[in-house]
Amino acid sequence: MTKELDFDAVVIGAGLTGLYQTYRLREMGYSVLGVEGSDDIGGVWHHNRYPGARVDSESEVYGYFWNEELMQEWNWSERFAAQPEVLEYIHRAADIMDIHKDYIFNARVKKAVFDDENNYWTLEFEQQYRAPVTARFVFSALGPLSAPQMPNVPGINTFKGESFHTANWPRDPNGFGPAALDFSDKRVAVIGVGSTGVQVIQEMAKVAKNLTVFLRSPNWCTPLGNGPMTQERMDYIKSNYHEFIAKCDASIAGYTHEFIPKNLFDVPKEERDAKLEELYKGPGFSLWLGAYQDVLSDPVANKYVSEFVAQKIRERVEDPRTAELLIPKDHGFGMKRVPLETDYYEVYNQDNVSLVDLNTTPITRITPDGIQTTDTLHEFDVIIYATGFDAVKGSWNRIDIRGTDGVALKDAWADGVTTYMGMQCPGFPNFFLLVGPQSGATFCNIPRCSALAVDWLSEMMAHAKETDIQRIEPEPDAAESYTLYCTKLMGKLLLGQTNSWFTGINKNIEGRDKREVLLFVGGNPRFREYCEDVTRNDYKGYVMS
Structure with a gap:
């Protein structure tokens, strides 16, 4: 049967x-x-409601292209949409699909x-x-x-203050974004400097009494290039969605960025440097997915671009020692996912922000009062784990x-x-x-x-x-x-x-x-x-x- x-x-x-x-x-x-x-x-956009969460794809290419009604009715408010807006978009799409x-x-x-x-x-x-x-x-x-993956550190559950993993952030019970938490008088720690860490660090630096960043593996970060989405641009996008779709489908990673069909050293130095300067400013993954065709495959070309981005970090971070800690030494530009940022490096110039190098002084355990490293106990009111995923x-x-x-x-x-x-x-x-x-x-x-x-x-x-x-x-x-x-x-x-x-x-x-x-x-x-x-x-x- x-x-x-x-x-x-x-x-x-x-x-x-x-x-x-x-x-x-x-x-x-x-x-x-x-x-x-x-x-x-909503998936990740339902869970990852930490302050600063947003897409690193241009808003117009992040979403559903198969539904004409949705494409024509929806207006993005920013060039790179923030988490609440993305989640609202998903809910609207779900309504259309019933x-x-x-x-x-x-x-x-x-x-x-x-x-x-x-x-x-x-x-x-x-x-x-x-x-x-x-x-x-x-x-x-x-x-x-x-x-979500927590760090492999003992004592996490002994901490007496508040602690959050960015992928399980408290939610606004009446909206699509994060809960209204007040960090203004708090000593805040952030562990992790990947894409999520960079986004949350930018926001915490604006509001926390003191922010301490625990850094183990720095990343090559480049400017997001965000800004308001004008109605004129939104109207243009709606009239030309076929063009954006075609560009996405022709590109290596489904974005509108396309690699320059030339090798880096085949271009005169003045011209190549000017192009890197232009791409560095964004928007989005312009430098990662829109540079010269050999940057991600040729070690010499990659080293050249890596040094270009390293110099940008040195220019933006006032303390030379801090700048060097923020420059990756174990991989070249684009070898890992490139976090996109808005004034991230300038955060480290603020008086309320400090950096702990975990390669020099590793975390030994979390205590009831904070984070114990090999050299001292750092006391906190809040610990934020931006430690990513399995x-x-x-x-x-x-x-x-x-x-x-x-x-x-x-x-x-x-x-x-x-x-x-x-x-x-x-x-x-x-x-x-x-x-x-x-x-x-x-x-x-x-x-x-x-x-x-x-x-x-x-x-x-x-x-x-x-x-x-x-x-x-x-x-x-x-x-x-x-x-x-x-x-x-x-x-x-x-x-x-x-x-x-x-x-x-x-x-x-x-x-x-x-x-x-x-x-x-x-x-x-x-x-x-x-x-x-x-x-x-x-x-x-x-x-x-």
């Missing part, structure tokens, strides 16, 4: 990608349930088990009051930066996902991730990854690039529906071949030779000190070509039955 399943498909996650995937499946006639661990939609009704909330998936004989998944939840759910297909839109694969590792023969996905990935197209793993039929390891959308402007992946998968699911396919899984050889392709592409870029979350390194997690290939860095157009080739050849690399 065939078991009657609860749903045709389950989508895990209610961020931008999960909402769109749920919508596409529903509109195609699948019975679909969206499950979300939190209490509402998607809330397709989700259950406070439903965090604990375990997912595949029935190999009958080709379906059973999902169990951390909440005991949630009954298990069965479905033929599972789409996991967990997000590459959604598993990136890219962490969200999947935190769920017990069992494929054929009861093999755990975490164990299958223990010696390195292997996927086919970043969408499926051998041994895990009917289980799809969205914006995960080796996906074309992860090293990319996620809303745009993940929509392309969702659209491709949705075409596959339409084919499955038409032909009554019950099981989809990748051939092991196809997955090995694709992963080797990702490895070769990664090897061409200097970032593949750098320790970062791009390459799976995380100093806060034991055993995460070996580089692995987590990204597809071949660029948006190349990934689309790969997908189109698979489709043209009757979904080659997939076994469907």
Whole structure:
């Protein structure tokens, strides 16, 4: 007797990608349930409500391009939208999709088990009051930066003051932004200087009585170039969305920035320096993703640009010793994700801001009164942990996902991730990854690039529906071949030779000190070509039955 399943498909996650995937499946006639661990939609924009949180993509290219109504009605207020506005946008998109009704909330998936004989998944939840759910297909839109990571330091729970991780910031109960917290008379510590740390440090420096930044691994930060979005520009964008979409789809990372088709040293010094000066001022990732074509692959060209940015830091930070601490020594410009900033370096010129170099005086423990380093106890009223995430694969590792023969996905990935197209793993039929390891959308402007992946998968699911396919899984050889392709592409870029979350390194997690290939860095157009080739050849690399 065939078991009657609860749903045709389950989508895990209610961020931008999960909402769109749920919508596409529903509109195609699948019975679909969206499950979300939190209490509402929005994904990272629902959780990451820390002061200063905002997009580092230009507002007009961050969002949904498939809905004409939304594109024409929505007016962004800034060139780089702040978190409350992004979350409001997501809620408006959800209204247009009428998607809330397709989700259950406070439903965090604990375990997912595949029935190999009958080709379906059973999902169990951390909440005991949630009954298990069965479905033929599972789409996991967990997000590459959604598993918060605390530092590996003893005593965190002994601190008597207030403490926050930026990814679990207190929320405004009546709005889309952060809770109204008062730091004006507080001694505040911020641990971490990645993209999030930079944003929150800028804001804390404006309001805290004293701010102490604990720095271990400085990053190359460049100006955001933010400002108000004029109505004239918004009108132009609405009239020319096709142009912005085409630029995003032609670029390596789904932005409107394009590399200059020349090598750095083929350009006269005066001209190249003037161009770097122009790109440095922004907007957005102009210098990272719009400089000369060899800057991210040629060590000599990269060193030249790194020294250019280092000199900018020296010019902006008054104390030479502090400036040198803020200049990365372990990687060149663009080898890690480049944080974008607004007067970040000037913060260190303020009397209320101090810097602690953790390479010289590491943290030994958190105490009831503050942070103990090897040389002294720093006392605080507030500690802010801007220590990031267990990136890219962490969200999947935190769920017990069992494929054929009861093999755990975490164990299958223990010696390195292997996927086919970043969408499926051998041994895990009917289980799809969205914006995960080796996906074309992860090293990319996620809303745009993940929509392309969702659209491709949705075409596959339409084919499955038409032909009554019950099981989809990748051939092991196809997955090995694709992963080797990702490895070769990664090897061409200097970032593949750098320790970062791009390459799976995380100093806060034991055993995460070996580089692995987590990204597809071949660029948006190349990934689309790969997908189109698979489709043209009757979904080659997939076994469907």
